[in-house]
Amino acid sequence: GYVLALYISGAGDEFYPYQNVSPNTLRCYEPSEKYKAIYHPQIPLRCITVQFDQEFIDQYLQEISGDLEVNFSDFFKEKGKFYLPNVNRAMQSLYEYLLSMKASRITVEAKIYEIISILASYLKENRLNEENARSINETDLQALDELTHYMDEHYSFNITLQTLSTIACMSESKMKKLFKSVYNMSITEYIQRKRISVAEHMLIQTDLTIAEISRIVGYSNPSRLIEIFKRYYGFTPSKYRE
Known part of the structure; x- marks a missing residue:
């Protein structure tokens, strides 16, 4: 099944594709995918994982909303392109429940259902964002790509929205809206x-x-x-x- 993991603590690097591992970061893995990682030994590695079966997910979504249009395989292919603080908090809460040894089966199941519901809501919203992104013309997409390269090289400087707007050749409001729809996070x-x-x-x-x-x-x-x-x-x- 699909695996959702939250690193409570730890540091290192994962590969296929490359991405940094640090505390409070969410990761997802597809069934039988290739996995390789290097962890820093001086930082304790603590992680909680939840494994999802597609049939279980479909059954739950059918019960609560009758919606079977949510494709979790799309989510797990996104890798590090998402930022979901609500899922982080739910996973952290589940970890604390299990650590306390006081968690009942009902409590754990309720938290897992909560996580699925959050993911489903995210996927529906993301589907709209993807539709919006597809409507963005190639010139604007290239401009956003240039912005990320610029920020990656100049992150230590005081980067103003006015500067970025000039680089992108678009208004600040348009730039912020398009960036959010493509990268699922604000420029800040x-x-x-x-x-x-x-x-x-x-x-x-x-x-x-x-x-x-x-x-x-x-x-x-x-x-x-x-x-x-x-x-x-x-x-x-x-x-x-x-």
């Missing part, structure tokens, strides 16, 4: 995730202070890095480094 979210990913590697691989790392990735005030890092990973950079 994209830049933050890039900065935090680089900061996470520096915490592991260098002896730089948090203040130094903060300046390198683009935050003049270390407290801002600490705030955003904790939001994504669940604990502070100093705690992550222990």
Whole structure:
């Protein structure tokens, strides 16, 4: 069946395709797919997984809404292209239930059904986004691609929407709307995730202070890095480094 995994803690890299692994990140795997990963041994690896059978999913969706149009195989092929904080929270809650040893079977099943419902809602919304994306002309899609390359190279600078709008040759409102529909996250979210990913590697691989790392990735005030890092990973950079 399909497997949904939430990394509670841990760091490393997965391959086929390549993607970074860090705390509070969601991953999905198709049946019998090729898997290879390198995990950093100094960071404890804690993960919760839920395996879904397509027949079970179809039966549940039929019961609650009569909707069988949701194709979970499409979701699990997306890999790292999604950001679902509601699923993260539900998976984290399920992990805590199981860790406490107080979770009943009913409680666990209810949480799993909740996760399926969230995924189904996401897929329906994403289907609309894909339809909108298909309506975007090739010139605008190329402009968005240029934006991501620019942000990947200049994430440590103060990138303004005005600058990006000039690069994309479109209004700020149009740019933000199209970017969201194609990448399923805001431009600010994209830049933050890039900065935090680089900061996470520096915490592991260098002896730089948090203040130094903060300046390198683009935050003049270390407290801002600490705030955003904790939001994504669940604990502070100093705690992550222990």
